[in-house]
Amino acid sequence: MESNNPSTCEDLSRAAGSFFAHIDKKPSPPSVIVIGGGISGIAAARALTNASFKVTLLESRNRIGGRVHTDFSFGCPVDMGASWLHGVCNENSLAPLIRVLGLKLYRTSGDNSVLYDHDLESYALFDMDGNQVPQELVIKVGQVFEKILKETVKVRDENEDDMSVSQAISIVLDKHQNLRQEGLAYKVLQWYICRMEAWFAADVDTISLKNWDQEHVLTGGHGLMIRGYYPLIEALAEDLNIKLKHRVTKIAQRCNRVIVTVEGGTNFVADAAIITVPLGVLKANLIEFEPKLPDWKTSAISDIGVGNENKIALCFDTVFWPDVEVLGAVAPTSYACGYFLNLHKATGNPVLVYMAAGRFADDLEKLSDEDSVDFVMFQLRKILPLATNPTRCLVSRWGSDVDTLGAYSCDLVGKPADLYERLRAPVENLLYFAGEAASVDHSGSVHGAYSSGLLAAEECRKNLSRRYGISDFLKVVFREEMTEIMVPLQISRI
Numbered sequence: 001m002e003s004n005n006p007s008t009c010e011d012l013s014r015a016a017g018s019f020f021a022h023i024d025k026k027p028s029p030p031s032v033i034v035i036g037g038g039i040s041g042i043a044a045a046r047a048l049t050n051a052s053f054k055v056t057l058l059e060s061r062n063r064i065g066g067r068v069h070t071d072f073s074f075g076c077p078v079d080m081g082a083s084w085l086h087g088v089c090n091e092n093s094l095a096p097l098i099r100v101l102g103l104k105l106y107r108t109s110g111d112n113s114v115l116y117d118h119d120l121e122s123y124a125l126f127d128m129d130g131n132q133v134p135q136e137l138v139i140k141v142g143q144v145f146e147k148i149l150k151e152t153v154k155v156r157d158e159n160e161d162d163m164s165v166s167q168a169i170s171i172v173l174d175k176h177q178n179l180r181q182e183g184l185a186y187k188v189l190q191w192y193i194c195r196m197e198a199w200f201a202a203d204v205d206t207i208s209l210k211n212w213d214q215e216h217v218l219t220g221g222h223g224l225m226i227r228g229y230y231p232l233i234e235a236l237a238e239d240l241n242i243k244l245k246h247r248v249t250k251i252a253q254r255c256n257r258v259i260v261t262v263e264g265g266t267n268f269v270a271d272a273a274i275i276t277v278p279l280g281v282l283k284a285n286l287i288e289f290e291p292k293l294p295d296w297k298t299s300a301i302s303d304i305g306v307g308n309e310n311k312i313a314l315c316f317d318t319v320f321w322p323d324v325e326v327l328g329a330v331a332p333t334s335y336a337c338g339y340f341l342n343l344h345k346a347t348g349n350p351v352l353v354y355m356a357a358g359r360f361a362d363d364l365e366k367l368s369d370e371d372s373v374d375f376v377m378f379q380l381r382k383i384l385p386l387a388t389n390p391t392r393c394l395v396s397r398w399g400s401d402v403d404t405l406g407a408y409s410c411d412l413v414g415k416p417a418d419l420y421e422r423l424r425a426p427v428e429n430l431l432y433f434a435g436e437a438a439s440v441d442h443s444g445s446v447h448g449a450y451s452s453g454l455l456a457a458e459e460c461r462k463n464l465s466r467r468y469g470i471s472d473f474l475k476v477v478f479r480e481e482m483t484e485i486m487v488p489l490q491i492s493r494i
Contacts, residue, residue, distance in 0.1 A: 029053050031053065031056075034055060034056070035273060035276060038067060039065070039232075039450050041057055041274070045057045047453070058248055058268065062245055063244065064233060065229070078394060081229075086218065086222050092218055094447045097236070104226045108346070123135075123328060126327070126329055127383075130383055137185060141181060144179055152172055155172060164206060165212050166205035167205070190334045191329075193337075194334040198309060200307055200444075201357045203335075210417075215444075249261050251273060253290070256271075257430075258271070258273040272464060275433050276433075278435065280406035284405055297423070306405070309356065310398060312353070313353045315392040315393070316352070318388065321344075327340040327352070339354075341353040373390070409444055423438045424439075429463045434453045436449040
């Protein structure tokens with residue numbers, strides 16, 4: 001419900017309306033405001049709407065999806081944010097919906113791939129002189145890298161204090177000289193470190209040794225959404241009450257109600273709110289809370305890291321590159337390494353996507369779109385001298401985008417282990433939190449964001465139902481409806 005300026009309990013009652021219009025009439029359904037129109041917010045709004053709650057979703061952008069953003073300007077879908085389904089299996093919370101919608105996946109890796117990523121046989125790595133790195137060397141260095149990572153676990157066990165993965169790798173290499181690499185092999189090792197940084201969207205010298213391998217990775221490998229993520233977002237959002245271009249500036253708790261203020265001064269009043277804005281937005285204090293959030297909540301917001309990853313998508317007239325999933329450039333440092341995702345392999349469209357993470361992603365955002373594309377094309381021509389000019393280009397800027405201020409969460413050195421639980425926990429049973437950073441087991445993933453939205457909606461539903469004495473029979477969750485239809489996942493590997 002909208003209001004202009006409810007400042008007292010009496011004003012609030014007039015603005016929000018009584019929960020019961022008359023004592024002898026049917027009560028109005030509980031009302032919830034969902035803040036943020038990414039997949040987490042849409043999942044929460046979907047579940048509560050299906051449970052007959054009155055739901056208003058406020059989204060600051062002029063589109064839904066948040067960091068899940070499929071662009072169609074090339075004439076084909078290109079995901080400029082999230083693009084993989086991590087865990088192509090029935091245990092993935094998104095699997096039922098993907099099956100029912102008939103969305104096809106292209107599997108890029110199995111369960112045993114290095115760092116949960118692409119299979120080695122579909123790499124083509126080059127040095128900066130355009131010479132392809134022998135596949136035998138790529139595989140050999142990959143095996144060495146896995147041994148190094150296993151040795152870092154011993155370093156963790158031997159040290160009570162946390163340290164960065166980079167520091168642990170240095171300790172391992174000092175102790176095990178046989179794992180050191182020289183020449184071209186050293187550059188390939190840096191490329192593997194570059195790929196590790198891409199997984200976490202953060203530099204290896206900031207990643208926590210204690211927590212880097214504690215993520216619960218689902219089985220089934222990883223797959224690209226061939227048609228992009230938008231069809232899934234669109235299906236979840238159907239018929240929801242979504243208000244675009246409504247940037248929230250303040251969230252107040254008064255008289256067992258929540259007042260949400262957007263730019264321009266309009267207020268929305270409800271029984272509870274589910275906050276799904278990206279962690280970077282919370283860190284920047286772009287939303288004022290009244291009263292202020294408790295210390296246990298603000299410290300969680302402060303201590304969870306936010307990484308950055310960006311994409312520069314290039315559309316070409318013809319395909320001039322090898323038929324592999326990833327083209328990589330090796331270099332003396334992980335910062336100088338680079339790689340392109342080949343969408344032609346997965347989707348048949350002549351598109352390469354350059355991907356950058358961590359400080360390198362931050363530095364790319366300091367360039368104009370034109371300069372960013374020029375840099376990427378310079379990199380591409382280093383490894384493929386006959387590369388033609390792209391016909392169209394797209395550049396993401398998740399780190400400086402005021403609606404995100406980062407790509408996704410990561411574990412920083414020396415921080416407590418319960419941060420994600422604290423970020424997820426409700427405040428006064430009025431404010432609920434969801435999003436990828438509020439997913440205890442699957443942070444940084446689309447299915448983690450989706451599941452956290454469902455969990456927040458269910459907690460909100462239970463508490464409001466108890467508050468107003470509503471029967472539990474209203475419980476309807478979208479995911480539960482979809483699991484009844486067991487259509488197999490459509491997976492290809494070209």
